[in-house]
Amino acid sequence: MERRERIEVFLDLLSCTQPLYFWEYDSDGSLLRSTCPAEKMLDTIFRHTGCHEFLMDTQESAPILLAGGARLMWIAACEYNEKLPVRYYVLGPFFVSETCADDMAELLRARAPGTSEEWRSTLSAVLKELPVLSLPFYSQYAVMLHYLVTGEKVSCSAIRYLPEEQDAASNFSNLKVQTPPKDRLETYRAERALLNAVREGDLDGATAMLQASGIARVRQYTDSPLRNAQIACTTFAAICTRAAIEGGLSTTLSYSIGDAYIKSFFLAKSLSEVVDIKDKMFLDFIHRVHTCRTNPKYSKMVQGSCDYIELHLAEPLNIETLASRLGYAKYYLSTCFKKETGCSVNDYIKFARVERAKILLSTTNTSIDKIAEQTGFSSRNFFAATFKRCVGKTPAEYRRETLNV
Structure with missing residues (x-):
């Protein structure tokens, strides 16, 4: 069976479960064909998120997942002839979790210049119809597409994310320019700043929180953005608790405070509520450590x-x-x-x-x-x-x- 025939059978099978649009680009990046009724609109999004450029620049022979921001993703595979790319095959886009209004608004704000309100409204409707896929599904589809295109059988661990190591839930404020992944050293520095603020009872610690907010990213543990934030904040509560103990706050009090905030995280009903609790917890620990470190002998x-x-x-x-x-x-x-x-x-x-x-x-x-x-x-x-x-x-x-x- 020829490659094209195998792909058609694969797409027919996909249509029985989670229909994904199929795209084919030549080596210059020109769109040859797609199965998407809103072809021009979603191709524009693919290009404006920077995913098209990353795909054209890659020399990957592995299955590829392209993150476009606001939890929007594409699956891609490259066909090579004598180590030169001749075709790019793409499935998507799809969301990796249910989107919220803020995510959708952020994506719409990153539209191409000069678009009308009607265009934005149409795009919003198109995006709302896109499927939501969990990790097991889109990982399987990625290795399947790779096999159809290259004939090579690989495991899900071979999948590459572009840009490398970028979280699919990253917050893009401008989707026209794909930003490089954050330096891990920068993240480490930010974490140290946060913990030092607690450990030292630094009343100016809010500055550290603001600096870290542009660096830290909530990892995609589950398909629920709210649950992801709750898990991430639980980890943050644990390390703040230890930093407070190191700063002199009693072990019993530190763990009691940390446990109370963790419970509050999981009772929260929205992302904004989780963030508010996290900020309150951070400053609460700082003030408590500052108080306990205050020398009682000082006037x-x-x-x-x-x-x-x-x-x-x-x-x-x-x-x-x-x-x-x-x-x-x-x-x-x-x-x-x-x-x-x-x-x-x-x-x-x-x-x-x-x-x-x-x-x-x-x-x-x-x-x-x-x-x-x-x-x-x-x-x-x-x-x-x-x-x-x-x-x-x-x-x-x-x-x-x-x-x-």
Whole structure:
């Protein structure tokens, strides 16, 4: 049986269960034929998501899954002649889970310029008719299509995702340009920033959460976006619990708090509710650790001074600033601060800035010049000299050692 005949039989069998549109492109990427009634519209989406470009650029001889954002995907296989691609065969598109209104709106906003409201309405109707396939089904279809095209039998583990390792549930704000996968080191840095914020009781930890929000991605554990978020947040609750214990919060209290939030995640009825609970949990742990780390021997004046310093490290700080901001006499504040903490205000500011710099060096890829600025040092040279006196290493050496790169 010829390849084309085998494909037709395969498509007939698919039509009995989950009908998928079939597409055939030549080596230049021109569409030769399809079974899609909305051919022009969905071909436009295929191209604007960047999936068409990735397929044309690939040299893969394995089954391919193309992620187009908003959980929209395609299956592809390449036909080669003397190691040169001559045909590209595609099934799809399909969704890997039920879509929500926000996902659909995001996809529609990424339309080609100049399209009318009627076009968008028609596209919305077309997308709503697309099938939803779970992992076992689309993985099987991928290896089947690959076999029909190449004659090679492979397992589902051979399937390649393009762009490589991108999560199908990634949030694309502009589908015209396919962004490369995030650097794992960047993700690791973001995770460290989050955990350090809890461990240190850093009241400015919301900054770490905002930085990480553009990096972290919810993995596609199930076909339910809500359940995926619940699972991901359960993992986050577990590591926050451990970070809080390391920060000094009692084991019993930490686990009780973590368990209560995990229960709340699974009682939530929407993604937005899960996100709100996650943010509340993160800040709750930070405030509790901060409270337990607050030195009970410090007076209200000295503790308030410490808190002000921690929250304003990037700004000019000295005893005059503290006295003015907090409403105390300079000499009285300086004397009490030295008596209670064992160091001068200036030394405390210096040590606090170095500690914040250590966190930034180990959890971000921010330049050393920028870190010096963000921690209130007047120059990179002064920052480097102060850092080495306190830590015994230069900022660059400390970064290399803590990231093990």
